[in-house]
Amino acid sequence: MNGGDEVAAAPAGPPQSLDWKFSQVFGERTAGEEVQEVDIISAIEFDKTGDHLATGDRGGRVVLFERTDTKDHGVPRRDLERMEYPIGRHPEFRYKTEFQSHEPEFDYLKSLEIEEKINKIRWCQTANGALFLLSTNDKTIKFWKVQEKKVKKISDMNLDPSKAVGNGSIASSSTPKLCLANGGSPDRSYNYLGNDFSFPPGGLPSLRLPVVVTSQETNLVARCRRVYAHAHDYHINSVSNNSDGETFISADDLRINLWNLEISNQSFNIVDVKPANMEDLTEVITSAEFHPTHCNTLAYSSSKGSIRVIDLRQSALCDSHAKLFEEPEAPGSRSFFTEIIASISDIKFARDGRYILSRDYMTLKLWDINMDSGPVATFQVHEYLRPKLCDLYENDSIFDKFECCLSGDGLRVATGSYSNLFRVFGCAPGSTEATTLEASKNPMRRQVQTPSRPSRSLSSITRVVRRGAENPGVDANGNAFDFTTKLLHLAWHPTENSIACAAANSLYMYYA
């Protein structure tokens, strides 16, 4: 349960750096192929077991992948629910199915176009072998059920289907009466079958039930079970499930709403940072997530670089936070860009709920939920871009929202960067692991091993480390950074060292 113990209990000495290998790619681009805007991946999420992976794209589609290297036969389902799963070889996935989750819409009242782009996907509790997930675009959250259905054929009807059903080509003209009995107004035609109509005691032998032949063929059906709409005035940036299995939150720029999964027509506003006068607005919500096990705790990040943890038990409207995590600004370093680059683009709870990982434009920060004086570790991701902030501001890249993720064991963290690169850092005490990988079939191609350096303590807090500040070399090699190819979305497998990341329309998977 306690993350601190887990980390502390790790074998003496920092864990070895991982050797990352390419595993799979889906939707690889051929040289010179142009990427269609709608195909660009905008969300990635593993489910709790790590047996399924979902991606969402700008075209409003959700694509599901399933793991193939473990058999799910023989494992009692109850154990699946408990997420205990034998560890096999490195995870391999195959395309499972896809469905159109959102369509472009137009809000006529506000004269606003609503993009179909999937902002976030979250998996829900599986039940009866069906998969459930939440997907959201800017305004509307949808609850999907994906289930394998056996193909069924119906035969042996009482009536000749070609004659009986009004949709046959001959039926409508030749037997108008039958049509009426079938389609038109069924209630009227059954009227005389009321209670006064007497059936012989043994029943009518000439009647029979349709025979349903179930074939071994199955097809996957995705059905939208609920639509949670009209609750957000601003763009939804996050959805997150509660550990109680019945509620979830959705966050937009200014508000966080609490929903019951089964009730789509009402939600409760639990955080509202909208000032009375919009001109006083200085801070917006950028990301929000429930604690993985404490049903009453949730964290949200802001554009000013702070993370607030709130306790739902305290009050119905949680405008006052229980805990605030922010790093005091270094004196004298303030510039025009300070506030922009301080904005947190993503936060994630570690699986045990003890740590929170946050990503701002320049760094990854790991926070101990029990220590609000500052992050326990800071990893420099984009330090080399500091001289270029002006250019980045000009071309809007400074507003790119990079996601971050933690490994299931909480020992490593990862986040994306430009030129389709992503970086993995070890966050166990004493670890100096800092790897840069490229989302390609040869992830180590452009990687220059950073020399291990003893971590530099920034304060009296023992575990504060700052690493990766050194130029990753790529830039030094003269390779100009490509700000158009950015790796924003990535996810770490919940139980194994496997990362899925999105480079434009391609999904790359790596393992170590």
Add this chain to the structure above:
Amino acid sequence: MAMINEPLYPIAVLIDELKNEDIQLRLNSIRKLSTIARALGEERTRKELIPFLSENNDDDDEVLLAMAEELGVFIPYVGGVEHANVLLPPLETLCIVEETCVRDKAVESLCRIGAQMREQDLVEFFIPLLKRLAAGEWFTARVSSCGLFHIAYPSAPEALKTELRTLYSQLCQDDMPMVRRSAATNLGKFAATVEAPHLKVDIMSMFDDLTHDDQDSVRLLAVEGCAALGKLLEPQDCIAHILPVIVNFSQDKSWRVRYMVANQLYELCEAVGPEPTRSDLVPAYVRLLRDNEAEVRIAAAGKVTKFCRILNSELAIQNILPCVKELSTDSSQHVRSALASVIMGMAPILGKDATIEQLLPIFLSLLKDEFPDVRLNIISKLDQVNQVIGIDLLSQSLLPAIVELAEDRHWRVRLAIIEYIPLLASQLGVGFFDDKLGALCMQWLKDKVYSIRDAAANNVKRLAEEFGPDWAMQHIVPQVLDMINNPHYLYRMTILHAVSLLAPVMGKDITCSKLLPVVINASKDRVPNIKFNVAKVLQSLIPIVDQSVVEKTIRPCLVELSEDPDVDVRYFATQALQSSDQQMMMSN
């Protein structure tokens, strides 16, 4: 393909449509399942229809829900109680689907069937089903199982009973919060069937687990269990086991749990009895009234009267009244509003002296509250005030409050106060009403908002009913009729509406002498809308007045209108004429 002869045709269609592609047709067939069963006969229903339904359970939720419901009343169609067990398999599969409402309905139907089943059948079929569900692989099955124990338990032999209790206790500790929630919800029902010794040991330990659950949503439901269990236990056991739990819950970290306690408090008090209520629950309740979460205070404030009823006046004055005073100036308008709607009920409990001395100031301050909801809630309970302190004391503060509400800029507030005017009138009496409120009632007839004018017309009618035609002749009719000359046609229309409502109350004489001439006069209006409304009003007056008046006055007017250049006027005039014809034919 089979040949189906003519009378069987509809039933054949019905059966085929069980598998139609159109969900509406499938739904329709499922709803007529009893008809299909009767057509097939009991034996084939058992051997074919029921297995068929069991196999075809991957349908849409709506169809499954309908199926779960139909099967609950299916015993007569399978050949009576001795065959009831054949209905269990299809319902069992419906208990596992992931849609909650389908599962709930299936559980409900299973309970209904189980309650009728013979004891040996319960042991042979129902209990094994329950055990399968309780050990189900998916949480959905386990959730459903919790709702079946109270049916199975009483018929089980001793050994099985022990097993069932163990099973339930496992469900109370399930990994899935959904299962624990279901176990908490159903604990009371199950406990009611368990024998007293086991109740004290087994059930109480399950209850204990649930009250310490780390999911708020589970503890929340355990609160309700307190009341249910408390009623089953002996008073001393209740005090020993339930009371501390309630007191703990009332200080729970989660406001939702405290809210639940505040909401359930009355039932909880009933469960523990009057003595412990006074000694232990009063402090708990006082805490809830002073809770820092407004939602909790709202729930607590709304129960203040019910709670005081259990106490004696001394305790109420000592402990509760100070809190009530605080709540009356609470920062949340919803708290004040909740308080305002119940506070007058405290008067009889406190007695006249305490009421006038302590309650009245609170009451008056709420009556001057800045939020209309609070004032409205006070006024809506005016009859209770009247009983205790009499209207004289109040009239000074009441009147400004009413006038202010009557002129509130939100039309919904005005609407709400209009609805209370007849009640006020009856409480205040004619004298008071004439002086102060009569003018207001007329003013509303000229409101800018249609709903207000409409309600005002209705109000005029209700006042006439309350005080009688003579009074209305003096105080309402002349004023109303005056307004028929208003330059705006919408206001003239309101008056016509008021006339049509007043006429039945006033009787035929006044209608003929006072109301009818005004309406006839209005038929010369230049606005067509007024004219066709005249036609409608005249039509409504026909049954009230004498036939001779219809012939002499109404019909000529209608005939004239039926030749109007405006098509709508002609239409309604013709309608009215036709109805007068029918009236004549019937009376002849």
